[in-house]
Amino acid sequence: SIQVRQKVVEVDPKEAEDFDRDLRALMQESVESRRLEIRARPTLNMMIPMNVFDGTKDPRAIDGESSEETVDEDGGTSALSNKVRVKVLMKKGNKQQTKHMFIPRESSLIQSTKQQEAAELEE
Amino acid sequence: EETGEDENYEFGKGDFTEHACRYCGVQNPACVVRCNMPSCRKWFCNSRGNTSGSHIVNHLVRAKHKEVCLHKDSPLGETILECYNCGCRNVFLLGFISAKTESVVVLLCREPCLSVNALKDMNWDLSQWCPLIDDRCFLPWLVKVPSEQEQLRARQVTAQQINKVEELWKTNPDASLEDLEKPGVDDEPQPVALKYEDAYQYQNVFAPLIKLEADYDKMMKESQSKDNVTIRWDVGLNKKRIAYFVFPKEDNELRLVPGDELRLRYSGDAAHPAWQSVGHVIKLTAQEEVALELRASQGVPIDLNHGFSVDFVWKSTSFDRMQGAMKNFAVDETSVSGYIYHHLLGHEVELQIVRNTLPRRFGAPGLPELNASQVFAVKSVLQKPISLIQGPPGTGKTVTSAAIVYHMAKQGQGQVLVCAPSNVAVDQLAEKISSTGLKVVRLCAKSREAVSSPVEHLTLHYQVRHLDTSEKSELHKLQQLKDEQGELSSSDEKKFKALKRATEREILQSADVICCTCVGAGDPRLANFRFRQVLIDESTQATEPECLIPLVLGVKQVVLVGDHCQLGPVIMCKKAARAGLAQSLFERLVLLGLKPFRLQVQYRMHPSLSEFPSNSFYEGTLQNGVTINERQSLGIDFPWPVPNRPMFFYVQMGQEEISASGTSYLNRTEAANVEKIVTTFLRSGVVPSQIGVITPYEGQRAYIVNYMSRNGSLRQQLYKEIEVASVDSFQGREKDFIILSCVRSNEHQGIGFLNDPRRLNVALTRARYGIVILGNPKVLSKQPLWNCLLTHYKERECLVEGPLNNLKQSMVQFQKPKKMYN
Ligand SMILES: [Zn+2]
Ligand SMILES: [Zn+2]
Ligand SMILES: [Zn+2]
Structure with missing residues (x-):
């Protein structure tokens, strides 16, 4: 493969700080505008298609090294690309859709990881 | 050896694939998203490049756009990201939650859907809500980060370039990064210099910077309105209405301080007409409540507690005084001595010694003994027309300043003016100087007269009230009447004002030392006063034009006290700060070769x-x-x-x-x-x-x-x-x-x-x-x-x-x- 000269990424701390401030301001503005917008109790509109939860354990749901996911963004420094396949529920207009996606196992989103952690803590 | 830069890689507009990152050119469909703002629709990648946030997050933040759409070839296909429950598309509010038992996830907004109670009872685990934007980057498993190879091949954009191109897009949405090289785009203000030809040039540089800062300050403060504020009512000793409420603080450095002016509003309901009143912040309580003393006590809806709005009332006073001081500096020959004029502008001037008889001892009554470095500083300062004292933490700079002021006052060259940028510092200094036995008057802004002060007995407004409280005093009688009734008839009010002004003048004139903030030195009540000797404490926390306000009242001898190794002035406007407004006069004088006397013993x-x-x-x-x-x-x-x-x-x-x-x-x-x-x-x-x-x-x-x-x-x-x-x-x-x-x-x-x-x-x-x-x-x-x-x-x-x-x-x-x- 090609040898690439290592570049040093230097983030100007002042710029970074300014950017950070703008980001936080935008986040706050977003939260606050929503708070004002929605005075009444928000309604629940979480229609879930029946088939989503029926699919018990898909043998491929926990996917150690699936074919397309092995390419590691970090250039292979962390060799274990341990990913979990999840269903993503989305709406297109009024219709629900399910798509698949891979999420790193260590993501807090993944229930099994949490249990694993709990087990480790007990030791 | 190959390098990461590819000479033949073209970045011309026409060569871009439609979905290439508009900053860096990365075009891997798994790594890019499209901004969904109808007027924008540009694509950006999820790499950080040389900035702290990823390119897409950079764009959204700088352009204040909030919606995105995934690429059709990405794992989720062409999808606008939105809350599964309410359809909210603001990516700054979105995050994933997963089902408690299954590998199913959905996007949910954190306000309000994440706090919907009914959701908790369902199958979802809300405790692990995972924000879409984390560490200034989209979740890398949703939008991939380009590989190192891809990043090295891409255009290396800096945060400055991003800023500028975003600015350019506001007027020309099709502009490219190349257009930045064209002249006329960069309208940064002229930066501060070390030396100036004359005071006009000085004014030409600083006036636009002060204007920038003033505009920014105005914009910031006026956008600080809060609605749905809950009020607790009280009445002050002076019978004025006081409203207590919580005003949330943020990191953006805008803090309420006593003396700030706020407007309280009620929009009205069936039983109450719309109402509003302006007031001054008189204190901030330990419970983080603001106490606002209202100007008008008529018609205050004290039977109501909820649904009030609060706005900031921006005042240009401090900026006007800085502009005024610069103008005086330029047009009035007598504003400062010739020596100081040239020295401040960085001209070569023959060293001057102030001919004064030096005291035998340099300490002052009522103050602790001075140490060697303090004595040296006092002695040297008294002989120089312009000097700097650097006081590292705990080295007794207030005591040293007080000793200097004591000896200056004893030289009989008229009253000494003592200033600092902050009220706290002025109070401390006033107290120390007063303990030497000198007659000190602390001049406060009118808006701060109701604010309690540790040196209340030294304040001008207190002294006016207590100068003559005998039966015969007309001023006292009118004051009492005003306190009881809340207001006076117009003829009495006129008389009261005239008497008050005369008394203020009398008290100010009989003082040895007048203490006020730098901005306070521009108070109209001091307009006809001249001060040959001026000491400014904490001067490293003031901007140059701020420091100039107390100087242009005829200064011949000036002492700037501070520490340029501690925090400098707070400048809110980035442009003005970049141009050098955050550099204090003290620092520039150090750069010009004036060596500060450093206090060396810390206690x-x-x-x-x-x-x-x-x-x-x-x-x-x-x-x-x-x-x-x-x-x-x-x-x-x-x-x-x-x-x-x-x-x-x-x-x-x-x-x-x-x-x-x-x-x-x-x-x-x-x-x-x-x-x-x-x-x-x-x-x-x-x-x-x-x-x-x-x-x-x-x-x-x-x-x-x-x-x-x-x-x-x-x-x-x-x-x-x-x-x-x-x-x-x-x-x-x-x-x-x-x-x-x-x-x-x-x-x-x-x-x-x-x-x-x-x-x-x-x-x-x-x-x-x-x-x-x-x-x-x-x-x-x-x-x-x-x-x-x-x-x-x-x-x-x-x-x-x-x-x-x-x-x-x-x-x-x-x-x-x-x-x-x-
Ligand atoms: Zn990019
Ligand atoms: Zn956009
Ligand atoms: Zn929602």
Whole structure:
């Protein structure tokens, strides 16, 4: 493969700080505008298609090294690309859709990881 | 050898694939998203490049756009990201939740859907809501980060270029980065210089900067309106209505201070007409309530408590006075002496000596004995038309200033004007000077007359009220009438004003010394006064034009006191700050070759605590005026890792988080440990007023206050009495024990506020008896100065980890520091 000269990424701390401030301001503005917008109790509109939860354990749901996911963004420094396949529920207009996606196992989103952690803590 | 740069790679507009990142050109469909703003629709990638946030996050933040759409070839296909429950598309509010038992996830907004109670009862686990934008980047498993190869091949854009191209897109949405090279785009203001031809040129440079800062300040303050404010009503001693309410604070440095003007509004309902009134902030309570004294007491809807709105009333006074001072400096020959005029502009001037008979001793009655460096400073200053005194922390600069003012006043050249940028500093100085026996008048802004002051008896408004309280005094009679009725008839009011003005003038004229803020020196009540001798304390915290206000009243001899190694003036407008408005006059004079007299003996810190600041900020010149014995906290049983070294760096690995308001940071582990340390101090007999907790982030400050009073094992009241505040609000003050919570703990972004060496200096030099620093050495060690500090603590066996009752030396590895920025 090609040898690439290592570049040093230097983030100007002042710029970074300014950017950070703008980001936080935008986040706050977003939260606050929503708070004002929605005075009444928000309604629940979480229609879930029946088939989503029926699919018990898909043998491929926990996917150690699936074919397309092995390419590691970090250039292979962390060799274990341990990913979990999840269903993503989305709406297109009024219709629900399910798509698949891979999420790193260590993501807090993944229930099994949490249990694993709990087990480790007990030791 | 191949390099990452490919000469043949074209970045011309036409060569871009439609979905290429508009900043860097990366075009991998898995790595890019489209901004969904109808007027924008540009594509950006999820790589950070040379900035702290990824390109797409950079764009959304700079352009204030909030919706995105995924690429059709990405795993989820062409999809606009939105809340599954309510359809909200604001990516700054979105995050994933997963089902409790299955591998199913959905996007949900955090306001309001995340707090919908009914959801908790369903199959979803809300506790692990995972924000879409984390660490300034989209979740990398949703939008991939381009590989290193791809990034190296891409265009290397800087944050400055991004800023500029975003600015350009506002007027020309199709512009490319190449268009930046064209002239006329960059409208940065003219930067400050070291020397100026004349005062007109000086004004030409500074006036636009002050204008920029004023516009920014106005914009900021006027956008600070709060709705749905709840009011608690009270009546003041002067019978005026006082409204108490909570005004949320943020990190953006806009803090309410006493004297600020706010407008309180009620929009009206069936039973109440619409109502509004302006008032002044008279205090901020310990419970973080604002007390607003209303100007009009008629028609106040005191039977109501909810649904009020509060706006900031912006006033241009301080900026107008700076502009006025610069104008005077230019057009009025007598505004400052010729020598000072040329010196301030950086012209070569023959050194001048002020011919004064020097006193035999340099101390002053009512003040502590001066040490050698203080005597030297006083003596030298009295003989020079313009001088600088640098007072590192705890070196007695207020006492030295007071001694200088005492001797100046005794020289009989007229009244001495004493200023500082902050009211707190002016009060302190006024008190010290007054203790020498001089007649001191403290002039306050009209808006601050209701604000309580530790030197109330010295204030002009107090003295006017108490000068003559006999039966015969017409002014006194009218004042009493006004207090009782709330107002006077128009003829009485006219008479009252005239009498008051005359009395004010009389009192001011009979003073030896007049103390006010720098901006206060532009008060119309001083318009006809001339001051040959002026001392400005904390001058390193004032901008140049601010410092100029007290000078243009005829100054012949000026002393600037300060410390350019501590925090400088706060400039809100980035453009103005970049152009150099944040540099104080003191600093420029140092650059021009004027050497400050440095006070060298510090009386505050335990010698172990002064060692690092002395070596890092003052070339090792700081001497200790206190011994280890004098700073031994007897009877205090605290687990210092090394006895006789009351300091340690407590290694913390907890994560930083964005606080609930979304505008700041907090770190739960650090907060929990702060509480443990505080409790240990309190148990061993330290009282709350001896402890100060410093943290640079408002989010963490609020979290610590809350956490301590909820989880502390001792009486709640004890924790409430402990001051928890920012580095900046501790400047100029001290505590016996300081706990510093650094908060920041992330790989990609900097360490924020703590990057400024001057802020670190201030944080490290507040403690008298002991200091505990909590932080993540892995992150902090990247910054060279923090790396030195960590090494210092490690070498002295004060870098520790583990539970507080069993601290062990930490073996944590530091990172190599990056190059120093200035
Ligand atoms: Zn990019
Ligand atoms: Zn956009
Ligand atoms: Zn929602």
